[in-house]
Amino acid sequence: MTHRKEDNRRDELMEILWRLGEQGEPTIEQVKENYPPEGYLAVLDELTADGLVERNGENISLSDKGMEFAYGIIRRHRLAERLVVDVLGGEGMEKAACEFEHVLAPEITDAICTLLGHPKTCPHDKPIPEGKCCAEARDKLESAVIPLSKLKPGKTAKVASINTRDETRMLKLMTMGITPGAKIHLRQKRPAFVIDIGESQLALDRSLAEKINVWRPEKS
Numbered sequence: 001m002t003h004r005k006e007d008n009r010r011d012e013l014m015e016i017l018w019r020l021g022e023q024g025e026p027t028i029e030q031v032k033e034n035y036p037p038e039g040y041l042a043v044l045d046e047l048t049a050d051g052l053v054e055r056n057g058e059n060i061s062l063s064d065k066g067m068e069f070a071y072g073i074i075r076r077h078r079l080a081e082r083l084v085v086d087v088l089g090g091e092g093m094e095k096a097a098c099e100f101e102h103v104l105a106p107e108i109t110d111a112i113c114t115l116l117g118h119p120k121t122c123p124h125d126k127p128i129p130e131g132k133c134c135a136e137a138r139d140k141l142e143s144a145v146i147p148l149s150k151l152k153p154g155k156t157a158k159v160a161s162i163n164t165r166d167e168t169r170m171l172k173l174m175t176m177g178i179t180p181g182a183k184i185h186l187r188q189k190r191p192a193f194v195i196d197i198g199e200s201q202l203a204l205d206r207s208l209a210e211k212i213n214v215w216r217p218e219k220s
């Protein structure tokens with residue numbers, strides 16, 4: 001796979017626009033502060049001419065086409081970070097991630113994603129855009145893992161994972177003893193979810209029950 005240096009600069013700017021976009025619509029000023037190489041305006045003009053970027057006065061955003069493109073870059077970058085931190089011990093994370101994001105072929109990206117267990121966030125806790133492999137893995141797992149909200153009352157199941165990035169919620173669940181491996185007995189679903197866990201009985205609202213994934217019990 002060949003890759004020109006100029007392409008890297010385009011990738012880099014798209015990546016910055018995506019990252020800034022995670023916090024709201026970026027302005028020219030913010031791009032200037034965040035884009036290290038010289039000549040960002042020329043690159044920006046190029047991307048705009050190619051229909052990857054849309055400008056609206058001081059505001060800049062990625063077009064749908066640009067989003068699709070940046071999605072792949074961000075995915076490779078954040079997966080590479082995970083790879084370096086989780087498998088290689090963390091040395092030189094940024095540098096490796098910035099190189100990987102330009103050169104990883106889609107099949108290799110998905111292979112790394114699979115190797116790492118389809119992680120949802122990078123080491124900075126930013127979301128990793130999903131790949132085809134993640135969706136496939138989820139479909140396969142779906143038969144084995146279900147949200148607590150889909151469990152039938154009267155059944156007991158083991159917690160498989162907690163599906164939230166919200167730290168307050170995560171903590172709340174943990175203090176209730178709801179962690180992977182814990183056994184939950186579902187008493188009722190209405191008007192609230194009532195569960196037995198260990199010696200205690202707890203009430204949960206539906207939105208919380210949807211965040212708890214459990215292993216589907218036999219014959220449910």
Ligand SMILES: [Zn+2]
Pocket residue numbers: 078081122123124125126
């Ligand atoms: Zn990161």
Ligand SMILES: [Zn+2]
Pocket residue numbers: 110113114117118119131132133134135
């Ligand atoms: Zn995946």
